[in-house]
Amino acid sequence: MSEDDITKPAGSRSEGSVPESAQRILELADDELILGWRNSEWTGIAPFLEEDVAFSSIAQTEIGHARAWYELAARLTGRGRVDADTLAFDRDPDEYRCAPFVEARLVPDWAKTIARHWLYETADAIRIEALQASDDPEVAGLAEKIDREENYHRMHADMWAERLRDEARFRSAVDELWPSALGLLEPGQRDRLCEILSREPVDPVERGEHTEELRPLWEEMTMVRRSVPGASW
Amino acid sequence: MIYEVFRQEREGQPFQHGGSLEAPNLAFAEAYARELYGRRDESFALWIVPRESIEEVLDPYVADVFDRDYRRVDGYSLKVKLKEARELAAKNAAHFPREESSAISDLGPA
Numbered sequence: 001m002s003e004d005d006i007t008k009p010a011g012s013r014s015e016g017s018v019p020e021s022a023q024r025i026l027e028l029a030d031d032e033l034i035l036g037w038r039n040s041e042w043t044g045i046a047p048f049l050e051e052d053v054a055f056s057s058i059a060q061t062e063i064g065h066a067r068a069w070y071e072l073a074a075r076l077t078g079r080g081r082v083d084a085d086t087l088a089f090d091r092d093p094d095e096y097r098c099a100p101f102v103e104a105r106l107v108p109d110w111a112k113t114i115a116r117h118w119l120y121e122t123a124d125a126i127r128i129e130a131l132q133a134s135d136d137p138e139v140a141g142l143a144e145k146i147d148r149e150e151n152y153h154r155m156h157a158d159m160w161a162e163r164l165r166d167e168a169r170f171r172s173a174v175d176e177l178w179p180s181a182l183g184l185l186e187p188g189q190r191d192r193l194c195e196i197l198s199r200e201p202v203d204p205v206e207r208g209e210h211t212e213e214l215r216p217l218w219e220e221m222t223m224v225r226r227s228v229p230g231a232s233w
Numbered sequence: 234m235i236y237e238v239f240r241q242e243r244e245g246q247p248f249q250h251g252g253s254l255e256a257p258n259l260a261f262a263e264a265y266a267r268e269l270y271g272r273r274d275e276s277f278a279l280w281i282v283p284r285e286s287i288e289e290v291l292d293p294y295v296a297d298v299f300d301r302d303y304r305r306v307d308g309y310s311l312k313v314k315l316k317e318a319r320e321l322a323a324k325n326a327a328h329f330p331r332e333e334s335s336a337i338s339d340l341g342p343a
Contacts, residue, residue: 050254050265057268152267159260 021136022076023097026087027207028127029069030098031184033088034214035120036062037221041107058117058153065146072142089225093218099207101180103214114160115173119181121157122196124150126189180205236262237287238270239280248280 039059046052070084102120106113128150131143164170182190182204194201240251251270256262259281266281297305 048255050256050261050269054265054268057272152264156264159264162260163257 021134021139022073024131025069025073025076025139027097027099028131029066029073029087030096031102031120031124032062032069033066034096034098034217035102035116036060036066037217038102038105039113039117041105042113045107047110054156058156061149061153065149068142068146072138075138085225089222093210093215096210096214096218097207098210098214099180099184100205100209100211101177101184103211103217105213105217109169109173111164111167111169112173112177114157114164115170115177116181117153118157118161119174119177119197120184121150121154123181123184123193125154126192126196127185130186130189179203183207234258234262235284236266236281237284238266239282240270240276241278241280242276244277246277248278251276251279253284254281 036059039055039062042052043056043059044052046055066088067084070087073087074082074084101116104116106116125147128143128147132140132147134140134143161170178199179202182193182202183206185193190201190204193199234257235253235255237253238251239248241248254262254265254269256265262281266279270276270279
């Protein structure tokens with residue numbers, strides 16, 4: 001697999017040149033990076049100090065997980081020309097494979113932020129579990145390690161969902177986000193999410209097209225990196 | 234609600250007050266305690282207690298109205314008594330030298 005293969009969007013690649021597992025890993029890494037980034041926008045302005053620390057910490061571990069997945073994806077190219085930073089910051093916005101679900105800036109809507117956090121963690125648990133059963137020991141090992149940290153994210157998301165479950169703003173946010181939450185998962189994993197959340201399946205917002213919100217986020221996220229191209233930091 | 238946090242730095246050590254945190258309920262308090270006092274592996278164990286559950290004991294010093302300083306641990310000079318006891322023991326040992334092997338028979342008949 002070449003550097004181009006892994007950094008170009010699915011449409012511009014020659015068919016079958018990228019292993020299926022590498023594509024899944026890049027989708028996952030992009031989801032974690034972009035959601036981690038969005039969640040980090042609450043740092044300093046969360047509803048109260050303790051939550052500020054907790055939510056910032058979750059944002060940071062998501063970005064840490066993205067880094068670990070990018071490193072693995074880079075290793076899978078087998079050339080050593082691509083590293084985690086190249087994958088995280090040197091692609092064009094259209095080349096990212098994150099789901100539309102993670103792209104929106106939700107500050108200052110805390111109810112919606114928690115709705116997304118809770119739906120994401122619940123869906124993420126399903127795909128992390130599937131990756132733990134991967135034939136590739138590196139993928140399975142990393143998924144297992146990440147799951148240990150995700151466990152704390154799930155506890156945090158669940159306690160908030162429990163606290164806000166009768167709150168109208170939270171409920172309508174969950175309804176609104178539900179179709180794009182489904183799009184996070186592979187089609188075969190979606191029934192499970194419906195079952196866990198006791199929700200009816202709907203037409204999902206699929207991965208592939210990006211919302212208008214990704215580009216401004218990308219501009220900011222890659223600003224420093226682009227300011228001195230090729231620099232060693 | 235305010236929770237007071239007590240940390241045990243290492244297994245077996247006494248818990249010490251670490252600080253406090255604000256949380257809407259116990260589940261949140263646990264999560265925040267972990268985040269604020271455990272994330273860097275700085276605590277072996279943590280206790281959290283709602284501040285309102287803590288009763289303060291007022292006026293902890295029970296005033297000594299009468300002169301009964303013998304009740305206090307600093308009422309005696311243990312140093313002097315220990316010195317006297319050591320001197321006495323040394324004097325007795327000099328008068329009644331004993332072989333080590335006789336130590337058990339010194340206890341008297343069974």
